[in-house]
Amino acid sequence: MxxxxxxxxxxxxxxxxxxxxxxxxxxxxxxxxxxxxxxxxxxxxxxxxxxxxxxxxxxxxxxxxxxxxxxxxxxxxxxxxxxxxxxxxxxxxLKSTNRFGGTALIPAAERGHVETVRTLIQAGVAVDHVNRLGWTALLEAIILGQGGEKHQQIVQALVDAKADVNLADGEGVGPLQHARSRGYARIVQILTAAGAR
CATH class of the missing domain: 1.25.40.20 (Ankyrin repeat-containing domain)
Incomplete structure (x- = not known):
């Protein structure tokens, strides 16, 4: 009791x-x-x-x-x-994963928690971890984000942390293609500047 x-x-x-x-x-x-x-x-x-x-x-x-x-x-x-x-x-x-096989960084990136993303990157969470959906934190920030200020800052933080900007999803679609198809001009700029193809 x-x-x-x-x-x-x-x-x-x-x-x-x-x-x-x-x-x-x-x-x-x-x-x-x-x-x-x-x-x-x-x-x-x-x-x-x-x-x-x-x-x-x-x-x-x-x-x-x-x-x-x-x-x-x-x-x-x-x-x-x-x-x-x-x-x-x-x-x-830092290596523990949720029921989707993702680290804490992935949902933080998707939900637009900028300071949390920075804190987790600084702590040493793997930026290129791929979850069961075939997505990284970078892909989730683009695919499930809204493309606004917070997600732009998160994409920048991930890029600065040397996230692989060409790591594609399970269907072979990369971050740049996802950002372009959604019309996220600023994110496209960030990715292109980082060498995304």
Whole structure:
């Protein structure tokens, strides 16, 4: 029953209760019905203080739930930057992948989380990792992005990090062709300047 209280406190961001329950010896890695630990619950709700207490108490930042999300992967995908930085400082597995076989960088790029993308690149996440759809972070930023300012900055960040601008998708269509077919003029410029064909 105490584990349920820990998850509830984490979801509400009640750091004081989280601390008190941990001091009482409540299992920090206990799972709820979705396979989530209290840290993942705090991460879902972007409860930074509760997450901080859990991480500093030794919660596993790589513990995956039933759909292969971990606090690290989820924080990256959703752009929860404060929690992401804490997971990176506490042993985030940069090679871990989500249910689509993608790293945290790929959904961050797709969703337009500029600072998150920069943070993950700096942390050393492989920029050319290919997920099960046959897409890299660069391809997802173009194919699933809107071509606006945020996605332009992300494409630039990936290019600056030496992402392979000619790495095509499963059908053999490269980033430049995808950007052209969508009319993303600025992204086409960035890619062309980087040697995309």
């Amino acid at each position: 105490a584990e349920t209280q820990l998850h509830a406190a984490a979801a509400k961001g009640d750091a004081a209760t989280v601390k008190m329950l941990l001091a009482k010896g409540v299992a920090i890695e206990a799972r709820d019905s979705s396979g989530s630990t209290a840290l993942l619950v705090a991460t879902h709700a972007n409860r930074v203080e509760a997450a901080k207490v859990l991480i500093e108490a030794g919660a596993d930042v790589n513990a995956k739930d039933n759909i292969a999300d971990s606090p690290y992967l989820y924080a990256g995908a959703r752009g929860h930057l404060d929690i992401l930085r804490m997971t990176l400082a506490h042993g985030a597995d």
